[in-house]
Amino acid sequence: MLASTIGQQLVNGLTLGGMYALIALGYTLVYGIMLMINFAHSEMFMSGAYVGLFTLQLLTNQTIITNAAKVLPFMSGMQSARVFFTGSGFGLFICFVIVFGVAMVAVGFMGVLIERFAYRPLRHAPRLAPLISAIGVSIFLQNAVLLWIDSKAIPFPKVMPVHDIKLGGGVSISTLQILILVTTLVLLACLDTFVARTKIGKAMRATSQDREAAGLMGIDINSVIALAFFIGPALGAVAGVFAGMYYGSVSFSMGFLPGIKSFTAAVIGGIGNLRGAILGGFALGIIESLAAGFLSSGYKDVVAFAILILVLIFRPGGLLGESVVEKV
Amino acid sequence: MSMGKASKYVALIAVLVVMAMMVTACGGSTASTSTGTSKTATVKVAVGAPLTAGAVALGKGMERGAKLAIADVNASAAAKKAGITFEVFSGDDQGDPKTGVNVANQFASDSKVIGVMGHLNSGVSIPASKVYNQANLVMISPASTNPALTQQGLKNVFRVCTIDSVQGPSAADSASKDLSKKVAFVVDDSTPYGVGLADEFAKQFEKDGGKVAGREKTGDKDTDFKALVTKIGAAGPDIVYYGGIYNSGALLSKQLKEGGVKVPLMGGDGLYDGEYIKLAGTAAEGDFATSVGLPLDLLPKGQDFTAEFKKAYPGEEIAAYDAYSYDAATVIMNAAVEVAGKLGADKVSTTAGKKAVIDAVAKTDFEGITGKISFDSKGDTTNKAITLYTVTSGKWGPFKK
Numbered sequence: 001m002l003a004s005t006i007g008q009q010l011v012n013g014l015t016l017g018g019m020y021a022l023i024a025l026g027y028t029l030v031y032g033i034m035l036m037i038n039f040a041h042s043e044m045f046m047s048g049a050y051v052g053l054f055t056l057q058l059l060t061n062q063t064i065i066t067n068a069a070k071v072l073p074f075m076s077g078m079q080s081a082r083v084f085f086t087g088s089g090f091g092l093f094i095c096f097v098i099v100f101g102v103a104m105v106a107v108g109f110m111g112v113l114i115e116r117f118a119y120r121p122l123r124h125a126p127r128l129a130p131l132i133s134a135i136g137v138s139i140f141l142q143n144a145v146l147l148w149i150d151s152k153a154i155p156f157p158k159v160m161p162v163h164d165i166k167l168g169g170g171v172s173i174s175t176l177q178i179l180i181l182v183t184t185l186v187l188l189a190c191l192d193t194f195v196a197r198t199k200i201g202k203a204m205r206a207t208s209q210d211r212e213a214a215g216l217m218g219i220d221i222n223s224v225i226a227l228a229f230f231i232g233p234a235l236g237a238v239a240g241v242f243a244g245m246y247y248g249s250v251s252f253s254m255g256f257l258p259g260i261k262s263f264t265a266a267v268i269g270g271i272g273n274l275r276g277a278i279l280g281g282f283a284l285g286i287i288e289s290l291a292a293g294f295l296s297s298g299y300k301d302v303v304a305f306a307i308l309i310l311v312l313i314f315r316p317g318g319l320l321g322e323s324v325v326e327k328v
Numbered sequence: 329m330s331m332g333k334a335s336k337y338v339a340l341i342a343v344l345v346v347m348a349m350m351v352t353a354c355g356g357s358t359a360s361t362s363t364g365t366s367k368t369a370t371v372k373v374a375v376g377a378p379l380t381a382g383a384v385a386l387g388k389g390m391e392r393g394a395k396l397a398i399a400d401v402n403a404s405a406a407a408k409k410a411g412i413t414f415e416v417f418s419g420d421d422q423g424d425p426k427t428g429v430n431v432a433n434q435f436a437s438d439s440k441v442i443g444v445m446g447h448l449n450s451g452v453s454i455p456a457s458k459v460y461n462q463a464n465l466v467m468i469s470p471a472s473t474n475p476a477l478t479q480q481g482l483k484n485v486f487r488v489c490t491i492d493s494v495q496g497p498s499a500a501d502s503a504s505k506d507l508s509k510k511v512a513f514v515v516d517d518s519t520p521y522g523v524g525l526a527d528e529f530a531k532q533f534e535k536d537g538g539k540v541a542g543r544e545k546t547g548d549k550d551t552d553f554k555a556l557v558t559k560i561g562a563a564g565p566d567i568v569y570y571g572g573i574y575n576s577g578a579l580l581s582k583q584l585k586e587g588g589v590k591v592p593l594m595g596g597d598g599l600y601d602g603e604y605i606k607l608a609g610t611a612a613e614g615d616f617a618t619s620v621g622l623p624l625d626l627l628p629k630g631q632d633f634t635a636e637f638k639k640a641y642p643g644e645e646i647a648a649y650d651a652y653s654y655d656a657a658t659v660i661m662n663a664a665v666e667v668a669g670k671l672g673a674d675k676v677s678t679t680a681g682k683k684a685v686i687d688a689v690a691k692t693d694f695e696g697i698t699g700k701i702s703f704d705s706k707g708d709t710t711n712k713a714i715t716l717y718t719v720t721s722g723k724w725g726p727f728k729k
Contacts (some may be wrong), residue, residue: 005562012554151380162586187651195724243429247551248582249607251383254551260336293554296546297520300555 005168010286012168015177017056017285018184024269024277025191026232032208032272035229036130040114040137041236042259044107048237050145052103053156059085060159061237092160100183103241104234110215111233112226122223145252153251156244180242184270187235188278189257195274204228208229208272219294257301261288264308277320368411369673371664373398373657374396374465376446378458381422383573385603386647387448390470391418393653394445394488396640401661405539410668413675414661418440421452423573428452436463442676443467443660445653449573450474450521457485464682466689468659470652473597473620474524478706479515484686486707488656488698489620489649490714492521495596496528496571498714499618501566503529504536506716506729507616511539513565515556515580517548517572525596526571531570540704542564548572553580556589571602573598578607584614587609592616600648607670612719616727619648621698622713623726655696663688691711692694 023045030038057064058075060082068078118137122130160179164172195201205281207224208213215221220253244250261284269280284304291303310320375394377387398414401407407414416439423624428447434440436459443466447453452510453472460467461482469477469487478485503509516526523545530540541563544556557580560568567632568584570577581593581604594597594616595674606613624630624646633654638648667678667684675681693702699711718727 005558008558008561009555012558016552016554057653076710145378151384153607155609158609164588172588244549246554248579248609249575251553253549257549290554293559296544297550297556297559298547299554301547 003105005293007167007169009169009172009289010171011177012293013289014282015180015189015285015288016289017241018181019239019246019258019281019287020262020265021188021278021281022184022235022242023258024266024281025188026236027263027266028271028277029228029232031266032209032274033225034119034130035133036119036127037263038119038229038232039119039131039134039259040141040316041232042255042262043138043141044111044233044236044255045240045243045258045262046074046145046250046252046255047141048107048233048240049105050149050240050246050255051237052099052241053154053244055099055102056095056157056159059098062158062257084160089137095159096179100238102242104235107237108212108230108234108238110268115226115229125318126280149252151248151252151293155249156247158248160245172224176246180246183242185197187238191231191235192274200224200227253300263282263306264304265316268311270309270327273318273320276318277318281321351570351580361391363418363637367672367674368413368481369668369676370413370440371413371419371442371677372415372438372440373660374438374441374444375416375446375508375551375657376421376428376435376448376452376622377448378419378423378452379418379420380422381599382421382600383419383575383624385422385574385601386471387423388646390446390448392469392637393650394657396636396650397654397661399526399640400465400660401665404665406665406669407661410727411673412665412668415440415666419446420699421449421456423449423452425451428456428712430454432459436460436465438511441465441505441662442661442682443689445657445660447551448649449519450477450524451519452475456518457482457661457666460484461629463544464679464686466660466682466686468656468689471597471649472521474520478708483690483709486659486689486709487675487704487712488659488696489597490712491708492524492528492596494712495618495620495714496525497595498534498615499525499596499716500532500536500538502530502616502716502727503569503581504533504538504620505629505725507567507592509512509538509567511541511563511565511716512567512569513542513544513563514540515544515546515560515571517550517570518545518578519548519572521598522548522571522573524571525598526569529569529571534635543630544554546576547571548576550576551579553583554587556580557589560584561587561589570595570599573609574604576611578604579668580610581615582611589604594618598649599726600717600725602645602647602724605719605724613723616716616717616718617724618714620652621711621713623715623717624651624697626726627652627697627699629695651697655698657700658696659689659692659694659701660685662694663692 008318026041065078084091118133119130162174162176164174166172265280265284266277269276288300288304292300377390379387421428421431448471450472454470461484466484473492475491475493514530516522521651534685579601592614597619599617600619663685664676665690702710716727
């Protein structure tokens with residue numbers, strides 16, 4: 001009885017942790033290169049959920065396709081595509097690839113645009129200036145969604161047949177949880193290899209170590225920074241679509257709490273350190289689920305932030321972060 | 329030099345005196361013209377509700393109800409005779425106590441506001457009521473059901489909905505007697521509304537011989553209930569009671585059923601809205617909610633209200649508090665019309681006028697859309713009817729055994 005509950009909470013925690021890890025990577029990537037906390041990142045998560053929702057509706061919702069076809073005649077061809085997307089497992093797979101692809105690319109470009117217009121002009125300003133600019137972007141995006149889309153929460157369509165798979169010992173994992181975990185792990189592995197093995201990854205690491213020296217060595221700093229602002233929001237967008245599917249609704253304010261939690265995860269793991277963000281994300285997700293299961297749901301946020309304080313007191317650099325000497 | 333300086337001051341003072349005289353003369357002349365002709369005035373009825381965040385579907389309904397009532401009262405013979413016209417002044421409290429107090433201060437600082445119809449959330453109504461008390465503004469909530477609201481001893485605070493200490497136990501009685509549920513898991517959203525309702529439910533459910541298998545707190549903006557669902561599943565209840573609003577309640581219901589805990593979710597009036605079904609989807613089927621009063625189509629004036637509503641808002645659905653807000657706004661305006669008849673329409677927005685409005689509201693006794701409306705000494709409605717609703721084929725309807 002007890003063991004099965006612990007097992008089940010671990011499954012919940014891993015799924016939640018995967019989402020935190022995806023968002024935390026965005027904070028840590030940007031911090032590593034720019035030494036700046038991108039507070040607009042939680043809105044990338046929210047935007048991802050909306051882009052994913054609208055793409056999914058365009059691919060699978062009959063009435064929405066019919067209405068869209070009235071405005072754009074070529075959309076009428078989508079009706080037959082809809083049958084394909086919702087008809088078989090393979091169609092659903094392709095559908096998800098498109099949904100996640102569109103969300104990643106759209107939100108990635110949004111991140112690049114935000115960097116270009118809200119942060120780049122402030123690159124040589126005092127450290128506080130881009131931080132405040134980021135908060136401004138965050139408030140702007142939330143209110144834009146509130147005004148142009150809806151103030152109400154929108155239900156996320158249930159397209160994937162979700163059923164539980166028994167793992168034994170009374171623990172089960174749903175197909176959606178498997179999808180989230182597998183996708184997360186694949187993306188994390190890809191990013192890790194990308195940064196560690198490729199030439200552009202090397203340029204990113206070099207920029208993160210010393211931006212000016214890297215520039216002198218012939219690295220195009222602007223495109224490296226733009227790349228970081230593409231990858232981070234794109235991963236956040238994936239987490240956003242998953243959150244919509246997993247919890248069942250999207251709303252303009254949905255980014256706030258996951259954003260803060262993921263930031264916490266990035267700090268716990270050592271901000272600026274990619275593997276640290278992943279470790280921090282999973283650790284936080286599991287701790288939160290266990291706290292909700294064994295203490296009380298009301299205490300899960302308390303426990304999460306108490307751990308942040310403890311880590312900051314005893315390991316100010318985070319679990320995997322090296323204590324960096326203040327740059328002069 | 330010193331003489332020159334002094335004469336400058338004299339000139340300045342002279343100008344100020346002349347200006348002051350002109351201002352008072354102007355004031356005097358307008359006052360005399362308004363007493364000379366028939367005294368007319370336009371005053372504002374403030375509507376405090378969540379309009380952009382929180383329980384927006386219910387908040388928008390409050391605004392709709394108030395607007396309908398204002399149009400009807402403005403067209404009535406009594407208001408025309410008293411020379412008083414009403415305008416709506418909406419404030420968006422976002423279901424948040426801090427924002428709510430800001431909105432309350434905004435209402436209080438507008439001298440034309442003569443009363444407040446609001447707020448929705450008990451957590452907002454309670455702090456806001458203190459602001460209105462200092463400004464001598466009457467406040468009638470159509471929806472705040474936490475008993476504490478009217479237990480503060482504030483003379484200006486009223487409500488037209490039944491309180492949680494009636495609604496919670498009524499839900500518990502229905503669960504144990506009508507639905508024969510034995511084991512309940514009780515969850516709340518940590519707001520005064522949710523906690524009050526959940527506590528009252530739990531108390532009565534145990535009194536009725538049921539067992540409360542667990543008592544949990546969540547946040548009113550939470551979306552992640554997965555860990556909680558696992559815990560509820562392990563406790564093995566045959567009903568889950570949720571004290572809170574539909575935004576989170578719908579997600580809890582959805583995640584419960586996805587997590588294999590296939591028992592109905594029951595809640596209070598905060599769940600009783602079409603948005604709940606939209607968000608929860610098929611998971612909402614068979615869920616329960618109690619709501620204040622009787623269903624509209626069972627009330628004598630309900631049909632008329634439905635017809636009027638459909639005409640004014642084609643394509644929209646009546647939410648839980650449209651009719652209550654209509655009644656609450658009407659009570660405020662009736663009192664204002666009465667005061668206008670006694671003191672003159674231009675005196676309603678003075679301090680004495682506002683105090684007279686509070687006294688007139690306290691003596692209210694009229695047949696509203698939602699039934700007979702009168703208040704006890706604390707300001708609670710004397711109408712204590714509660715109805716149990718359930719979701720069948722994607723629609724809320726009264727529960728029949």
